[in-house]
Amino acid sequence: MTSPKPEVGAWFQTPEGDFFEVVAYDPDQDSIEIQFYDGTVEEYDEESWEELGLITAEPPEDWSGSLDVSGEDYGVDLDRPAGDLHVNPLDTLEEDD
Numbered sequence: 005m006t007s008p009k010p011e012v013g014a015w016f017q018t019p020e021g022d023f024f025e026v027v028a029y030d031p032d033q034d035s036i037e038i039q040f041y042d043g044t045v046e047e048y049d050e051e052s053w054e055e056l057g058l059i060t061a062e063p064p065e066d067w068s069g070s071l072d073v074s075g076e077d078y079g080v081d082l083d084r085p086a087g088d089l090h091v092n093p094l095d096t097l098e099e100d101d
Contacts, residue, residue, distance in 0.1 A: 007058040010036045017061040025063070 010026045017023050028037035036048045041064060
């Protein structure tokens with residue numbers, strides 16, 4: 005079984021159902037570095053990559069899983085209606101006296 009060609013930024017799914025993104029690919033060094041959705045990083049050579057039996061996948065809607073961030077990290081409340089997410093940053097500035 006062959007796997008699709010690795011491309012940086014491409015997402016794949018393992019036969020076990022795990023999602024990951026290719027974060028580095030260097031054919032000259034025979035190195036493919038991936039990051040799973042949970043943040044785990046692994047490296048494969050091209051021969052091992054071919055044996056993985058991967059399928060291409062769409063990026064997850066919630067990309068923050070691999071980055072271990074939450075809405076609080078950005079100062080936003082993700083439970084608010086979408087129309088409320090657009091706040092003018094100038095409204096939060098204080099005037100100088």
